[in-house]
Amino acid sequence: MRFSVKKNENVALLIRKLKYVPRGAEGEEFNCVKYLGDSEYPRFHLFIKQDRDNNLFFNLHLDQKKPSYEGSPAHSGEYEGKLVEEEKERIIKVLEEE
Numbered sequence: 584m585r586f587s588v589k590k591n592e593n594v595a596l597l598i599r600k601l602k603y604v605p606r607g608a609e610g611e612e613f614n615c616v617k618y619l620g621d622s623e624y625p626r627f628h629l630f631i632k633q634d635r636d637n638n639l640f641f642n643l644h645l646d647q648k649k650p651s652y653e654g655s656p657a658h659s660g661e662y663e664g665k666l667v668e669e670e671k672e673r674i675i676k677v678l679e680e681e
Contacts, residue, residue: 584643584667590678591637601677603629616646617670624648627670628660639678643671 594613598605603615617627630642645667647659661667 584662584671585641586643586671586675587638587640588675588678589636589638592633592639592678594631594633594639597631597639597678601629601674603627627667629674641671641674643667643674645670 595605598613598615601615601617603617606614606616608614612630612632615629615631617629619625619627625645625647628644628646632640634640643662645661645664647661
């Protein structure tokens with residue numbers, strides 16, 4: 584699920600505020616995850632990018648399990664649905680609280 588919010592925010596601090604774990608950055612895009620239990624999966628997977636006009640761009644999905652084949656980027660990701668929509672709304676709410 585892709586969405587955007589106009590907000591001037593330090594992305595590294597935002598990741599922590601959203602209760603996500605940073606996994607690194609590629610260029611200007613930050614990669615982070617939020618575990619839903621005690622194991623690595625299922626988890627929310629979020630990419631965040633900020634442009635010069637202070638727009639935050641989010642790409643969110645739910646990883647249900649790890650990739651089936653080693654070296655394969657394919658996974659059981661859900662880009663829509665109730666859980667993804669609820670997480671999107673939670674993220675927006677956190678951003679509005681400031």
